[in-house]
């Protein structure tokens with residue numbers, strides 16, 4: 049059972065909440081070996097939970113922990129650099 053009042057008391061103020069979200073968006077590196085994906089997608093790893101490419105791998109269940117010597121995905125790099133716009137139009141081509 050979830051107590052609404054307790055949740056409201058636990059939630060931090062908006063500022064610190066935003067900071068917490070930033071922190072939690074960073075995840076342990078993962079990549080994919082699945083042939084479901086293009087060679088380019090298999091050549092990179094992800095370390096952001098808000099990366100749309102990484103999200104798809106996770107959702108499909110093909111995420112493998114670690115970097116395996118891969119390069120960081122462009123989207124994750126942008127997000128790590130603070131370019132976390134909510135309208136990803138650049139697919140990193």
Ligand SMILES: [Zn+2]
Pocket residue numbers: 093094095096099100101102121122123124125
């Ligand atoms: Zn990524």
